Amino acid sequence: MIERDGRDHMIGQPIAFIEVAWRRYTKHSRNKAQEIQGAILPLAEKYRWNNPFLGVVLAGIFTVGSLEQLQSLGFQILYFPYETLVAAFASESIDIAFDEATGDDEFRQVLEQIDSSGVDAVTRVKQHLIAANAQPIDEFFAALDARLGRHVRRVLVIPLYGRINEFASLDGAIDFLDAHPIYEGAGEFRKYEIRVEFSNGDKVEASFVSKEKAREF
DNA sequence: ACTCAGGCGCGTGATAGGTT
DNA sequence: AACCTATCACGCGCCTGAGT
Structure with a gap:
């Protein structure tokens, strides 16, 4: 190691x-x-x-x-x-x-x-x-x-809000996307998406519901 | 007949922990 | 400090089976 x-x-x-x-x-x-x-x-x-x-x-x-x-x-x-x-x-x-x-x-x-x-x-x-x-x-x-020799280029933290929309098929999901107005207004907090980008192009992505878990990451 | 693969178990050396 | 014992990782011997 x-x-x-x-x-x-x-x-x-x-x-x-x-x-x-x-x-x-x-x-x-x-x-x-x-x-x-x-x-x-x-x-x-x-x-x-x-x-x-x-x-x-x-x-x-x-x-x-x-x-x-x-x-x-x-x-x-x-x-x-x-x-x-x-x-x-x-x-x-x-x-x-x-x-x-x-x-x-x-x-x-x-x-x-x-x-x-x-x-x-x-x-x-x-x-x-x-x-x-x-x-x-x-x-x-x-x-x-x-x-x-790689170093962290940037770290993105994206808090996600909104309804969860679930579909049984791809068609249903595509119909929803076609009709979605993009801006829904404030919704319920869902999770943090965290993305770490490195100088050589590598990326590590993770998502956490709790702030503590995200901080740990 | 041959190659590749996997199961089982052996001997070896390293290490950790206990005992004298 | 010296010794003993248990445990583990490792490579490989032997065996068997699948595929060609």
């Missing part, structure tokens, strides 16, 4: 939620997408007036469907494909490719190789990985920057 005005002893305003996950095989990639969705969307809903940035950093293997699912829910995705990870380690002669048949001994040897490879080698692996995924990384951080 990235927050604004946070302190060591105090949680600030959450403005970005970014989840990280790894999958080696497709078989649970969609599961994972749904877990992320289940973990983050309730938080996004709770802090909806901040309109937080939703991001996922994924690595390994994910099906197109699971990536699309997250995208369509508004997540910005940074995805490191499995091949680019294998290639990054291969550049230091470390073979991290494994599957369900890889023996524990072979696995352990590779882990020991990584552990003993030194800071410089790890840095080179990191650079290789970054270079291989430069474009998606740039896009992800550009999207994040755009959201973090």
